[in-house]
Amino acid sequence: MNFLVEAFKQAFYLIFHLDRELLQIIGLSLEVSGGALLIAAILGIPFGAFVGLKKFHGRGFIITLLNSFMGLPPVVVGLFLYLLFSRSGPLGFLGLLYTPTIMIIAQFILAFPIVAALTHSACVKVEPDVKLAARALGATSSQVTRTVIREARYGIIAATVAALGRVMAEVGGIIIVGGNIAGYTRVMTTTIALETDKGEFELALALGLILLLISFLINIALFSIQKKGAQKPQWL
Amino acid sequence: MALKLTISDIYKSYNGKEVLKGSSFSFDKSGIYVLMGPNGSGKSTLLRICALLEPPDSGKVKYLEDNNRILEDNLNLRRRLTLLLPNIGAFNTTVFKNIAYGLKIRGIKKDKIEEKVEQALDFVGLLHKKNQNALTLSSGEIKRMGIARAIVIEPEILFLDEPTTSVDHENIKIIENIMIQLKQRLNSTIIMATHDSISARRVGDFFLFLEDGRIKF
Ligand SMILES: Nc1ncnc2c1ncn2[C@@H]1O[C@H](COP(=O)(O)OP(=O)(O)OP(=O)(O)O)[C@@H](O)[C@H]1O
Ligand SMILES: [Mg+2]
Numbered sequence: 001m002n003f004l005v006e007a008f009k010q011a012f013y014l015i016f017h018l019d020r021e022l023l024q025i026i027g028l029s030l031e032v033s034g035g036a037l038l039i040a041a042i043l044g045i046p047f048g049a050f051v052g053l054k055k056f057h058g059r060g061f062i063i064t065l066l067n068s069f070m071g072l073p074p075v076v077v078g079l080f081l082y083l084l085f086s087r088s089g090p091l092g093f094l095g096l097l098y099t100p101t102i103m104i105i106a107q108f109i110l111a112f113p114i115v116a117a118l119t120h121s122a123c124v125k126v127e128p129d130v131k132l133a134a135r136a137l138g139a140t141s142s143q144v145t146r147t148v149i150r151e152a153r154y155g156i157i158a159a160t161v162a163a164l165g166r167v168m169a170e171v172g173g174i175i176i177v178g179g180n181i182a183g184y185t186r187v188m189t190t191t192i193a194l195e196t197d198k199g200e201f202e203l204a205l206a207l208g209l210i211l212l213l214i215s216f217l218i219n220i221a222l223f224s225i226q227k228k229g230a231q232k233p234q235w236l
Numbered sequence: 237m238a239l240k241l242t243i244s245d246i247y248k249s250y251n252g253k254e255v256l257k258g259s260s261f262s263f264d265k266s267g268i269y270v271l272m273g274p275n276g277s278g279k280s281t282l283l284r285i286c287a288l289l290e291p292p293d294s295g296k297v298k299y300l301e302d303n304n305r306i307l308e309d310n311l312n313l314r315r316r317l318t319l320l321l322p323n324i325g326a327f328n329t330t331v332f333k334n335i336a337y338g339l340k341i342r343g344i345k346k347d348k349i350e351e352k353v354e355q356a357l358d359f360v361g362l363l364h365k366k367n368q369n370a371l372t373l374s375s376g377e378i379k380r381m382g383i384a385r386a387i388v389i390e391p392e393i394l395f396l397d398e399p400t401t402s403v404d405h406e407n408i409k410i411i412e413n414i415m416i417q418l419k420q421r422l423n424s425t426i427i428m429a430t431h432d433s434i435s436a437r438r439v440g441d442f443f444l445f446l447e448d449g450r451i452k453f
Binding site for chain 2: 130131135140150
C-alpha cells in the first residue's frame with residue numbers, strides 16, 4: 001500500500017516538474033500517432049467515401065475486408081511488418097526496423113481501416129433524398145460526391161478521432177517494430193510496458209495518468225462531435 | 237414558353253412490378269399541371285423520370301425548344317429544370333446555404349448569390365430564418381425553403397412532388413400564392429403531384445390522372 005502512495009507521489013513529481021524524459025516520450029507518442037492518423041485520414045476518407053458512393057465490382061468484399069481489419073490485432077501487424085522489414089526480410093534493405101518511421105507505418109495500418117470503414121458507413125447513412133436533391137438542383141456527379149461527404153462530416157470527424165484513440169492506446173505493434181529504444185523509439189505505451197516489467201512504477205504511472213487524460217480528452221471530443229451531428233430533422 | 241416536354245410510352249418497373257405502363261403526354265403549354273392518382277400509382281416515379289433524375293425502362297422523355305428543336309439529355313438541359321422532393325432533402329446547414337446551393341454549383345459569383353438568395357427568402361417569407369439550421373425548421377417552413385431553393389435557379393420547368401402535404405392551412409395558402417406568382421412572374425411550367433384536390437383546383441390549369449400506369453385526362 002505504501003509503495004503505491006510513493007509511486008503516485010513520484011509520478012506527480014515527474015508530471016509537475018515537466019521531466020525531460022517524460023516530455024520526450026509524450027512528444028514521440030504524439031508524433032507517431034499523429035503522423036499515422038494524418039496519413040490514414042488523407043487516404044482513408046476519400047477511399048471510404050468512394051466505396052460508400054460508387055457501385056463497382058468487389059465493393060461488398062472491400063467493405064467486409066475493411067470492417068474486419070478494424071479489429072486487426074496490433075501484435076499481428078507488428079509481427080507482419082517485422083518479417084517484412086527485418087534484415088533478412090524482403091524490405092530489410094530499407095533499414096526501417098526500429099525507427100519511428102516504421103512505427104508510423106504500423107499505426108497507419110491500424111488506423112486506415114477504421115477511418116475508411118467509418119467514413120464509408122457515414123456516407124452510406126446520408127439520406128438518399130439529399131443526394132437526389134443535389135442532383136435535382138443541377139449538381140454534377142463529383143459535386144454530389146462532395147455534398148455527401150459534407151453531409152457526413154460529423155461521422156467522418158468521429159471516425160478520425162476514434163482511430164486516434166485506438167493508435168494512441170496501442171502497444172503490441174510498435175513495441176515489435178520500434179524496439180522500444182530509449183530516447184529514440186520509446187513512446188508512452190511501450191515505456192509503461194517496460195517500466196512495469198522492471199518493477200519501476202513512477203514513470204509508468206506518470207505516463208499512464210497522462211495517457212488516461214489524453215484518452216479522456218479524445219472521448220470528450222468524440223462525444224461533442226456526435227452530439228452536434230445528431231441534430232435530427234424535426235419533420236421526420 | 238421556352239421549354240416543352242413530351243413523354244411517350246414510358247415503362248418503369250421496380251423488382252419486377254410494373255409501375256408505369258406506357259405513360260404518354262405532352263406538356264406544351266405554360267401553366268400549372270396537376271397530376272393526381274392513388275398512393276403508389278407512380279406519380280413520384282413519373283416526376284423523377286420527367287426531371288431526368290432516373291431513366292425509364294423504355295419510352296422517351298423529350299425536351300423541345302420553342303422552335304421544336306429536340307434537346308439532348310445533358311447537364312445543360314438538366315440545369316433548366318428542377319424537382320422538389322416530398323421530403324425536400326435539406327442539407328445539414330443553414331437555410332441560406334441550402335438555398336445558395338444551386339447557384340454555387342453553377343459557379344455564380346458570391347455577391348450575386350447573396351442578392352438572389354435574399355430575394356428568394358423574402359419571396360417565401362423566410363428572411364428571418366436565414367441563419368437557422370434547415371433541419372430545425374417546421375414542416376411548413378421546410379417546404380417553403382425547398383421552394384425557395386428550387387426557384388432561385390429560375391427553372392423553366394418546375395416539378396413539385398406533394399408541395400402541400402403535411403402543411404397547415406395557412407402555409408398551404410402561402411405555397412399556393414407562391415405558385416401562382418411564380419407562374420405569372422417566370423411564365424414557366426409547373427408540374428405538380430398532389431393528393432390535395434382542393435388546393436389543386438385552386439391553382440391548377442390542367443388536370444391529369446395517373447391510373448394503371450397511364451396518364452388520363
Ligand atoms: N426506388 C424504388 N425502388 C423500389 N420500388 C420503388 C422505388 N420507387 C418507387 N417504387 C415503387 O413504385 C410504386 C410507385 O411509387 P411512387 O412513389 O411513384 O407512387 P406515388 O404515386 O408517388 O405514391 P404516393 O401518392 O404515395 O406518393 C410503389 O409501389 C413504390 O413502392
Ligand atoms: Mg409520391
